[in-house]
Amino acid sequence: AVRTAFVRLYREGLIYRGEYLINWCPRCETALSDLEVEHEEIQGNLYFVRYPLEGGGYVTVATTRPETMLGDTALAVNPKDERYRHLLGRTAILPVLGRRLPIVAAEEVDPEFGTGVLKITPAHDPVDFQIGQRLGLPAINVLNGDGTINENGGPFAGMDRFRAREALVERLRAEGLLEKIVPYRHAVGHCQRCRTMVEPRLSVQWFVRTKPLAEPALRVVQEGKIRFIPERWTKVYFDWLTNIRDWCISRQLWWGHRIPAWYGPDGAIFVAMDEEEARALARAHYGKDVELRQDEDVLDTWFSSALWPFSVMGWPEETLDLRTFYPTDLLITGFDILFFWVARMVMMGLHFLGEVPFREVLITPLIVDERGQKMSKTRGNVIDPMELIQSHGADALRFTMVHISGKGRSARFSRSLLDESRDFLNKIWNMARFILTNTEDLPEGLALSGRPFAWEDRWILSRLQAVIDEVRDYLERYLFHLAAESLYHFVWGEVCDWYLELAKVRLYGEDLEARRTAQLVLRTLLAAIVRLLHPVLPYITEEIGSYLGMEVSRSAYPKSDPSLRDPEAEAVLSAFQELVREVRALRAELGLDPGRELQLVVTGGAQAERILLELGPALARLARVRPRLALGAAA
Structure with a gap:
């Protein structure tokens, strides 16, 4: 099923291989999709660096990642910023490496951030990459896969990225080019798997072209063919699909579905169901048999997961299970995988089967600890459900989880x-x-x-x-x-x-x-x-x-x-229960022995008489009293 989906999407032009800025984990040494990156607030610094200008003078640039300046290919200012309009068209010199940097105009530059001058590093920043693509700027990658500086980093080559940062800052200070360092708190992407700080990095990867798949997935929800519960998640789903970017699906991991692509001697790509088909395609291309090499990357696990509603039913074969159980009625899942899984299942189901995979999606809250913190190994607050089943039983755990599963974003467990x-x-x-x-x-x-x-x-x-x-x-x-x-x-x-x-x-x-x-x-x-x-x-x-x-x-x-x-019986028992509660409360208030039998005189007309006649023995038992009706009470 996975190979069939990949091959079909590739031949339809919806999967492509290209050089693009991706999220890279230096520890796992693999590409990550946007959804696999979690942003966390950290305390960092804003480094103000002086870039010399050709012809004299300098311009100051503020950056949180000075080591990436080794890959700078331009400086940019907002064309509406009067302070720097005179610099447009001039050339700056990259400190330490001496590279000439054109000063260009870009509306993406925020005049309020730092000094209002942005260093452009197309190989290591998403905004810079877009500016570089538009203006035709070169992209210089300065990082190896393990997070060390590569040969493009000059004297810092071989250093870990953070060690290179320290060394570069010292070099700038020694050359009089470090103006100041200001503490700065900002959100930085971390790998969802290992919590390592992620680096934007230019890399050749495989991508799914998502816009053509997202449009039908938006439409079926707008038409009511899929309903989200609670309703508020519909807007979240819309926002993500409306602003969706192409999905990086290749991973540099040891385990997974290997990408069914083979390369010829000159790098020509042959995507096929198996090696035999790839060889046939290569033979037709070259006119002879050639040596082929299969791509070593594997697919993002969410690619195969996106096919789950129909692949488990035997697709691409037309099985009885597939005809019987697709689409299903209800999907129950957490909001944290709304985009990882739910949206992608909708996209793939519509594309390959022409029908939604499910009609309703129930979004459950995320289970957090009693202080409201997300459970994680680093915090030490993870609870093993098997231990809870051993100590309290499966039913007790099940009832607890159901009892706390409201419609909020999180449910506190204790x-x-x-x-x-x-x-x-x-x-x-x-x-x-x-x-x-x-x-x-x-x-x-x-x-x-x-x-x-x-x-x-x-x-x-x-x-x-x-x-x-x-x-x-x-x-x-x-x-x-x-x-x-x-x-x-x-x-x-x-x-x-x-x-x-x-x-x-x-x-x-x-x-x-x-x-x-x-x-x-x-x-x-x-x-x-x-x-x-x-x-x-x-x-x-x-x-x-x-x-x-x-x-x-x-x-x-x-x-x-x-x-x-029986509303009448409910009213009678409600009055009876209230009477018992009043007697118990009065006994406690007066400090009377709970086991001592008291005499109780009841007033209240016909209803009181009815309670005494038909519920008197029960009243005597539950309230420990000898009840009698007040004279004239039944009149």
Whole structure:
């Protein structure tokens, strides 16, 4: 698949080999795409250097990288800058090396930066490269692949780039050409892999011509054929594709997909599926067999990744999997690879198959530590998920990750959150054990329908329907954290804290039919809860489900029953819960023994009478009181 894509793009004129300014890592000794460079603020210096002028005098230039002046081929000023208009057309002399430098006009020069005079080093700066291309200036590379100065650096050849900087500054100071050094904080590109400071460097590399691929990728999002969630990432996607530059895809690494290009004796290029085809192309070109040499570079790993939605389905063959599963519905990924991967999959999918690879893209936040810092080995804050699974279990880790996965750019992770998730799992397990233990004698064949419900049954079944609707809505909108939160509060705060306690009155009472009703409601609740929780907590719910005779992973996700919604029961239980809370708060405020039974006089009319008549035993159990109705309260 990778070779097919490369060969087709090359023959369509969308892959080319050329000399261009690229990002270069001196440690990895490889080219990097723009996306593989991370800019970090560093404390550096601004060096003010005097360049002598032919005919006398000098002009001062400010630079953060004095060692690159060894590759200067011009000086530039903004044509609107009155201070330097008189210098246009004159010639400066490069310090130390003595190279003659024309002084040219370039609107890219910022009159406010430094002195307003820019040294032009086309082989080592992106802006300078563009100016040099436009004005036909030579580009002199002064760096070897390992970051040392090459033969173009004169007396500094062989030195490391930073050692050369020190030596050059000392030389300039000795010759009276260093005017001053000013501390300067600025953003500098670093290699994403090894954190080494990256150098812009002129190099011959392979590139993808991205503009023709980006335009259709923009159009499908504008037309709504691909939707980003959250919506704000659509603008980020648009901005990047609108301003996209050609993609450097060759890498000087030991491992990867080797570029399928072979070179003849005179450097002619033959791109082919294999060496046999390359030899046939060379034979047709030269009229005879010649010795060929394959390109030693490998492809950027994101080139093959861009083909993933269809290459894994057997493309370029027309397989059943490809016809069945392309395009897919949803891609879930992090924002940090929106351009590395997502945009490129869209470009390649449209180009090779004429259809989007997916219809929705859910962008998740980046997991950071509890202080909000990105996890990295250098900071020592990386957490091994296998260790967390060993200590807390896979379900606890999964629930924690879902719970913190809001719609922000980052999600803070801490072990305390993991502890809370483990506590929740313990709560679920204890709830299930309580229900299973107290329903062991439930005869088979009994149905819930047609039975008289207690207030608490009506309430919890009504709340279950509301939670089912709420969770389904959250899941359909990819608000997984809200779905997890809703289930957490329902299971712990309503089922465990209230319904189980209320059900104990009948479970431990003498009314067998009332006990059976409570048992059936408990079983119904447990069966629904394990199915609701299963996408977030697959292991514990499957285990509990096995005791219910269920294969949870193959069960239908719960749907609500509108006939069980009961606003009246919810209002009654809300009043009951408030009463229990008030009694508990009053007991704590007065410093009364929690185990001491108190007498409670209730006022409140018909609703109070109803609560006492039907929920009196539960009130006595939960609040440790002997309740009675105030005289005239029911009038």
